[in-house]
Amino acid sequence: MERIQWPVQDLQEGCEWTTDLMDNFAIYFGHVLCNSFYPVLQRAIGVGSAFEGWSPREQDVVYRVLVAMNPPRGHSFQLELDTAGQRRGRNFRVRVQLECTCSREQQGENMLCFLHQPQEVLRSNQDASLLHTLCTGSYLDVQKTARWFYQLVRAIWPALPQSHNWHLVLLPSRRSCQFQVSNGAASFRIEVLFGVRQGDSDIFVSSQPREACTPSTTWPESYAVAEMKFFKCIARQAPPDSLHLKCLQFFSCLQLGSGFSTYTIKTIVMHLLSIIPVSRWRRRDFVRRLVDISEGLRFCVQVRCLNHFIVGNRSLPGEIRVPPEVQMAETCNLFHHLVMDPVAHSQAMSEYVD
Structure with a gap:
């Protein structure tokens, strides 16, 4: 025990810093997306080894969080099991369906029904539905979602209090949003995964790939929160x-x-x-x-x-x-x-x- 050289990095401090940062992001996400037809982003959940309290690589710690997404107004998510199946876990696709909102129109809400309003009326008076922004066909696309989230992070970062003392560098990733934040004395690498919760459980379908070449509309079942x-x-x-x-x-x-x-x-x-x-x-x-x-x-x-x-x-x-x-x-x-x-x-x- 005495001869083992344990890592000196304070994982708890990094987890707390990451949580504070993602909480600030969540506040601005709510303001920016409140009247949009993009996914409704929930508070980030810390997952992975760092948030479990350990890390096998002191010099390459990744603070991984999962951001759950709820459907926006006039939409619903339906999880469809990939019938091909995987022996290491199940794969899903997230079908995006339009819901009737005619009653909201009648109550004076500022929203037209995607199902029952003419397309020309919708195009000239309302933003596009989620089906026309982050989907491929009828299914939520992981890579489109990641690119959209990158744009959100880039746009919102200057408004956060952390931006005054920290430098943000966005890192390439196709199925998540990865970035490095540093201030000269400390540095944190953060990976944001996206997910849809299964009911009220701790099991999600997430953007984290299970295989090397995971299709962009495939969302593997994730047990990271559990x-x-x-x-x-x-x-x-x-x-x-x-x-x-x-x-x-x-x-x-x-x-x-x-x-x-x-x-x-x-x-x-x-x-x-x-x-x-x-x-x-x-x-x-x-x-x-x-x-x-x-x-x-x-x-x-x-x-x-x-x-x-x-x-x-x-x-x-x-x-x-x-x-x-x-x-x-x-x-x-x-x-x-x-x-x-x-x-x-x-x-x-x-x-x-x-």
């Missing part, structure tokens, strides 16, 4: 000297450059935290817990099975809201590719031994 809430729940139960996050961080750092993703290590640790009381993750237990993580990874590689922590898990804390179809689903094997490809399995075994 996973963040799991770590918050564990933190409330943990004693002050708990090292469960340091175990996760340390083992993830050891695996950087190997064939095992940080998400794989995180999944193993989440499973262990659900069966090993958090009181047994203290300083005196540090080596034992690292061995547990190592043995868990070895076993999962050997049997070619690592179950997703959220999908099909009927033992999640009650405060994590999961739709029945996700909670009662068949377990999702994150190592399915090892089942299908014996060569990949052999390589995984050799990489682990190395």
